[in-house]
Amino acid sequence: VWMQFSGAWGRERHLRNRTLEQGIQSVGSRRGHSSHNHNPVVILRREHTDEVQGEALGIALVYSGNFLIQAEVDTYDKTRILAGIHPDGFRWKLEPGEQFQSPEAVMAWTDQGLNRLSQTFHGLFGRRLARGYWRDRPRPILNNNWEATMFDFDEESLVKIAGKAKECGVELFVLDDGWFGARRNDKAGLGDWVANPELLPNGIAGLSKRIRGLGMEMGLWFEPEMVNKDSNLYRAHPDWILEVPGRTGCHGRNQFVLDFSRKEVVDAVYDMMCHVLDDADLSYIKWDMNRSITDCWSHALPADRQKETAHRYILGVYDLYERLLQRYPRILFESCASGGGRFDPGMLYYAPQAWCSDDSDAVERLSIQYGTSYAYPLSSIGAHVSEVPNQQVYRNVPLHTRANVACFGTHGYELDLNSLAPEELEQVREQIRFMKDNRRLLQFGTFYRLSSPFEGNVTAWMVVSEDQTEAIVGWYRTLSHVNQPTSRIRLQGLHPDRQYTVMTEGRHPYRTHAPWGDELMHMGLITSDGLSGQVETRDKYYGDFDSRLYLLRAVTPAA
Template sequence: MPILYHEQSKEFHLYNKEISYIIEIMEDNQLGNLYYGKKVIDRDSFAHLHEEMKRSQAASHLPEPSKLYLQYTKQEYPSYGTGDYRYPAFEIKQNNGSRISHFEYIGHNIYKGKKKIEPLPAVYVEEEGEADSLEIELFDELTNTRLLLFYTIYAELPVITRSAKFIQEGTESICLTNAMSASIDLPDMDFEMLHLAGAWARERYVKLRKLEQGVQSVYSMRGASSTEHNPFLALKRPEATEHTGEVYGFSLVYSGSFLAQVEVCTHDMTRVLFGIHPNNFEWPLNTGESFQTPEVVMVYSDQGLNKMSQTYHKLYRTRLVRGKWRDKARPVLLNNWEATYMDFNEESILKIAEKAKSVGVELFVLDDGWFGTRDDDKQSLGDWFVDKRKLPNGISGLSEKIEAMGMKFGLWIEPEMTNKNSDLYRNHPDYIISVPGRFESLSRTQHVLDFSRKEIVDYIHSMIAGIIRESKISYIKWDMNRYITECYSRAALPEEQGMVMHKYILGVYDLYTRLITEFPDILFESCASGGGRFDPGMLYFAPQTWCSDDTDANERLKIQYGTSMVYPLSSIGAHVSAVPNHQLGRLTPIQSRANVAFFGAFGYELDLNKLTEEEIEAVKEQVRYYKENRSLIQQGNFYRLKSPFEGNDTAWIVVSDDKSKAIAGYYQRLNKVNASWLRLQIKGLDESTLYQVSSLGKTMEAYGDELMNIGIIINRKDLNRTGGDFASLLFDFVKVK
């Protein structure tokens, strides 16, 4: 059993072959943390790891001669106001105005497997033996509130998940004003904080900073996880690299506003807090009511950032994503958005689809503009009925024609939004999130529907499900194009307004659940102006996410590289688009556009009828190549080799589990004149295996140890042949039998 409780020392030891996590019940019956890191051999007591001493200005939490000063103690789920002056994991406002709590240990339960935490998404197990779980029960006698802390440790992965649940059992109501999913105190501050930041069209850039005393954090208060900051951070030792050294990863399975905060106290201890952002959050609990926090997935690596990423990739790809498409090869698709925008009719769509079929595309996706009177983005959101001016045979007729060609049909929707110029708004002006009497901020000329209200979710569900039922739809692209402003629900009581942000996300999850339950064969792709809601919560419902609205191959190197810190390649929507690129005006070789997009869920975002015959032949070869290798790309082990944030070149490789096949991509930003030699050291191969290495029709043979320790010489003439600036090369590795 990888979770042990030592009754004499009152300690819990969660461990597997890679990690250990040790919790103590302290003398005040609260929980302390003794250790988190590389596996250590179990012993009856780790009490010697507990650190406490009396310091000037410290407030003792127990009568003297106790030396339990919480300000200097590593805790497991700390509160504020009883001697610890650091940021707390939770806060409860009581009817008398007090915000002081004291939760004491009263019991625990250790069991095989992992329970669901519905209605929230979470990672799961398929067999009980995959993981073991611990529930620690604490109680505050004054408020009669029960607190459950949930821990799960996976048997074969260096993963621990955490969440918390508050249950009000007293006769008086309480109000949660802060409820983090997890807190962890580390004994020193010798870390660098890595996180993923950006904006629209440049999402998830890798950022690195050295920890200092004080608070450093990333967050969203936008009602979505956001393009600005991803709900992830990692703490790495300064000497840690992609492939060596100690790293702690933290990822929140949630799609709304969040806070990921690192606090270093003046005695150099580091506290990580992660959960729903407390701004605009108040959750009242009456007798018998409860609140469940989202889940934090913690990953420990002693082999650098890449090992952390591979752990997240495997866990999220196989135990977060669900349903038919979890393990199924994703279809090659063509989306008409950058080909036509909203200016199309059935004839022009079928013409694009016919060309797509001729090059081997398997799925045609109709994007925005098919409903209401949607000729621009200022109207008709929420009017989910077909515009017969453009599509006289409806979505049902178009989908049947696409299927008759031998392709599947997909459809774009944006169910969470409306325009004021729409039948929905004219009939139901109270359906939008807004404050009576206040200006209603515009973003993209649209407003957010109040999904905290079940009747609005029901209304949208009835229309969307109706369209799907009458048509042959195999794929849904679910978009979300603006953040929440004026957060107020016209159907909620004053004391319930602090619930709206979280209930909104629960409404989104509810609509997803209804649709995937009724239509389990549909492949859902989430989108939020590109990558504005690329988070683990979304992956629980939609196995892939449109990575960014920026389809320029050179820019995608940074975006996809950063995304790979947490998310598997199978989840990264990546398309070949037209040149000049619609976002940047850049001209990029068609080979490079594909060589970048291959490392994701692959497709096209252009009108193939506008390509030359030579380009069409290139597209046919790209589609053939991807189909041949997509299982390897989507299910293999991914290694980052060269960072686009550190130089002119980028490189990565994906390797099959048995190490018999691999594909590496090498990309240069700008060409150089009379430049030095280039050599690429590979990762992940078997040292003693002989590989045939192929690129641009040339082959060689070399053993894995040579390829990893000496590397491959990159021929600049080959790069020049493929385009010079923004050129790229692919290398195929196949085990020689």
């Protein structure tokens, strides 16, 4: 069986299964980036392999550009896998004595089920591919202003949002799009990485000083690969964009793609970014990329090298990342491409976490994060609590469920906490306290998928500490039903000869006795209470979009 992770903007990395047949099948991208549509990871599994048993082989391409992963089954039922740069539109001219280095592919094999395969990828990507200061450190809890304000902000409104976030325990305030040049909408300003003095009279340095005065770190949004034609950069260098001479150019989100295959373009963007970063005390950069590449033609390359442009572009992106990392080794980089459009192993080498999807609805995120987990560690998954009704699907999801999904990732808030009621603010404070107490386990523990959103109404997953003394289970129900039978979730990864206390996220005892690990793994954890599955210890009962966290602590030593 061929497993791929496909979708589109806002519904990235959904699991798709196909039976391998004689002939060729493949996934790939020719969009100039790995894309929202198909991820450069494929898994082959035996027909009866599941999460806990059976043989599986994973193939991941460590690359962020155009790619192809292809399986060909011959007439003797032998399968051949091909993974690399997509051949369509690609050519590389080598002069005598020159060399070309192709992207690397990583393969992992197991005979112990898909969870074990994923854990192998998690260890490899999280502890070997990712690198630098933040690789093994729990990630700061942040508040991003984008969904709270979009372009409608000034310095005082930002400080007000940050002040409330600090009261709730947030550690990092992130200023998103709109702070630079003539950027009052998405039609102008990209490419001019200079603070707008009308919005920020003291610049980024002045704002960061005020944010730090609140006792918080500060982060900043850039989209370094893009430019608006209404910008000083474009007016000075109209030939710095990718475009085909004599043809009307294509734009997306009113922006054009800078030609990162040219060193002088990368140098200019690097200099502008360094001027901001040298002047301000920043600890985080969100690097966005909000459109695919079209008109992939460079003014700097001769005709017989134009098919090198797309690959040279990605090398330029990697070069800018590398130079910034060398200069600012303590800054945490989060990659983003309209959400999950460049969530790939190649990008993890430079940015240890990525914005998982622009779709921040908790119910949608169950499928997105579940699919992502097949290859990528939880420490790489950017996940935030956003407002309701959700801006992407207009769904109203309870605050506790939004947080219970986001905590299985880097965790943050994508809203103005000043807009919440007092009782909601207290929930947020408790969510942040819980995350601070448990984030090392949540982000770096051994992860297990338990129940798939692609197969039913209930999603469940869990993390277990290396010594098997602690575990956290996430349980999520999409729709409520009346008078249901007793439901259980069989847990994984516990020590069979230890007893565990089981608590809900509100630190209420869930069972009066401490079950043994083998009981929880073979009989399961009971997840139903009452006629419609409510938790008896809550002050409020929820129906649709409910969720629960279970905290397990070992109370007896291993036999």
